Amino acid sequence: MTDASMEKIVSLAKRRGFIYPGSEIYGGLSGTWDYGPLGVELKNNVKQLWWRMFVQERDDMCGLDAAILMNGKVWEASGHVSGFSDPLVECKKCKRRFRADQVEDKCPECTGAFGEVRQFNMMFKTQVGATDDASSVSYLRPETAGGIFVNFKNIVDSFHPKLPFGIAQIGKAFRNEIAPRDFVFRVREFEQMEIEYFVRPTEWEDAFEEWRKNVHAFNEAVGIPSSAVHELEVPDGERAHYSKRTIDFEFDFPFGRKELYGLAYRTDFDLSAHSQSSGVDLKVIDKEGEAPITPHVVEPSFGVDRTVLAILASVYTEDELGGEPRTFLKFNKAVAPIKAAVFPLLKNKPELVAKAREIYNMLKKEVPQIMWDDNGNIGKRYRRQDEIGTPYCITVDFDTLGDPSKNSGQENLELKDTVTIRDRDTGEQERVSIDSLVSRII
Ligand code: ATP
Numbered sequence: 001m002t003d004a005s006m007e008k009i010v011s012l013a014k015r016r017g018f019i020y021p022g023s024e025i026y027g028g029l030s031g032t033w034d035y036g037p038l039g040v041e042l043k044n045n046v047k048q049l050w051w052r053m054f055v056q057e058r059d060d061m062c063g064l065d066a067a068i069l070m071n072g073k074v075w076e077a078s079g080h081v082s083g084f085s086d087p088l089v090e091c092k093k094c095k096r097r098f099r100a101d102q103v104e105d106k107c108p109e110c111t112g113a114f115g116e117v118r119q120f121n122m123m124f125k126t127q128v129g130a131t132d133d134a135s136s137v138s139y140l141r142p143e144t145a146g147g148i149f150v151n152f153k154n155i156v157d158s159f160h161p162k163l164p165f166g167i168a169q170i171g172k173a174f175r176n177e178i179a180p181r182d183f184v185f186r187v188r189e190f191e192q193m194e195i196e197y198f199v200r201p202t203e204w205e206d207a208f209e210e211w212r213k214n215v216h217a218f219n220e221a222v223g224i225p226s227s228a229v230h231e232l233e234v235p236d237g238e239r240a241h242y243s244k245r246t247i248d249f250e251f252d253f254p255f256g257r258k259e260l261y262g263l264a265y266r267t268d269f270d271l272s273a274h275s276q277s278s279g280v281d282l283k284v285i286d287k288e289g290e291a292p293i294t295p296h297v298v299e300p301s302f303g304v305d306r307t308v309l310a311i312l313a314s315v316y317t318e319d320e321l322g323g324e325p326r327t328f329l330k331f332n333k334a335v336a337p338i339k340a341a342v343f344p345l346l347k348n349k350p351e352l353v354a355k356a357r358e359i360y361n362m363l364k365k366e367v368p369q370i371m372w373d374d375n376g377n378i379g380k381r382y383r384r385q386d387e388i389g390t391p392y393c394i395t396v397d398f399d400t401l402g403d404p405s406k407n408s409g410q411e412n413l414e415l416k417d418t419v420t421i422r423d424r425d426t427g428e429q430e431r432v433s434i435d436s437l438v439s440r441i442i
Pocket of ligand 1: 175184188190192259261262301302306
């Protein structure tokens with residue numbers, strides 16, 4: 001589909017400061033990755049786009065940022081303490097451990113025989129405070145959803161939203177995956193963007209359809225082509241313990257077709273379980289004069305890291321420009337970590353540098369994600385920006401200063417206060433006025 005292979009993506013991501021292996025100078029920590037300066041911009045763009053699309057631009061959504069550590073009882077009530085596990089097998093010979101559903105009947109490392117399959121709980125257990133007893137046990141949240149259900153009553157009491165309405169949250173989640181793999185696809189610490197959309201019990205199918213469309217709309221917005229996203233109806237017996245219907249949105253990753261996002265109908269499982277376990281009534285009055293009801297919930301769940309990886313795989317491109325091979329990232333403008341780069345044609349001409357700085361500062365006030373580069377020749381700078389996916393490069397030359405004699409000798413004073421702007425995808429340059437730059441790069 002694209003020119004992307006995992007090796008190429010991982011290597012570019014490291015070299016150009018998108019994503020580094022976690023704790024690298026200590027030999028790493030399996031299942032963790034650190035986002036570098038460009039990676040964090042990309043990730044923030046993705047999150048901001050999501051928040052804007054699903055929270056700020058809608059009237060039926062509230063945002064939330066709940067604590068990662070929660071009372072341990074939350075995860076007992078939600079069923080995660082008893083049921084959030086993957087099947088684990090251990091090789092009798094080399095003692096290596098694997099996810100039972102990912103291996104055949106012999107150890108892939110040493111062909112030894114496996115012991116019994118047992119359930120391995122994926123939550124990271126921790127202790128809160130100095131007392132070491134059962135009451136101090138807590139977990140790093142395995143999904144952000146828990147914080148939403150526990151704050152349901154708070155939000156209803158503060159805002160009195162009418163059904164249907166949703167609560168959205170972006171934040172870290174942690175799973176002690178048995179076999180982290182495939183770069184940031186399966187990690188132990190990741191970020192989720194989740195929505196619990198509360199509906200009347202009879203309305204869940206409409207909401208499910210609406211969110212199915214919204215998932216595709218989000219993919220379009222971040223530049224993940226719909227042709228690479230496939231819906232999978234998850235059959236009975238394979239869904240999470242809380243779900244009556246789930247669709248997985250799978251993406252054609254370089255290592256195969258795998259889950260990008262999930263959409264689940266969680267019924268009233270969570271609100272009922274938390275109500276029962278906490279003793280707090282979590283019902284709402286839907287119609288005056290009628291008995292209060294427990295809303296049902298439709299949950300679209302988006303992984304930030306898998307989004308970043310799907311974007312990288314979608315935009316990674318190799319082509320030839322001016323007879324030379326090149327690698328570039330075809331980010332759309334909305335997610336590109338850098339929107340434009342500004343260059344003085346020559347680094348050792350103070351008048352060019354001063355004018356380029358002036359333009360850089362002016363642009364940076366309007367569009368913060370702007371980069372300065374005066375290193376090496378212009379061709380090299382273009383290639384460097386292509387490789388990090390910068391849509392536009394802006395060059396300040398002698399024409400900009402109204403000093404055409406120093407340029408091509410072209411006596412055209414009308415070129416004063418114009419610059420060249422080069423398009424990443426075509427490599428074509430155009431002369432435009434400085435005044436038009438902001439509207440072009442936004
Ligand atoms: P998988 O089957 O791949 O383990 P899951 O079905 O357990 O995923 P969900 O519980 O539906 O995943 O989590 C919702 C979303 O969170 C996923 O669609 C994915 O985008 C993200 N996610 C889940 N686990 C991980 C992980 N270990 N690393 C990165 N992202 C994850």
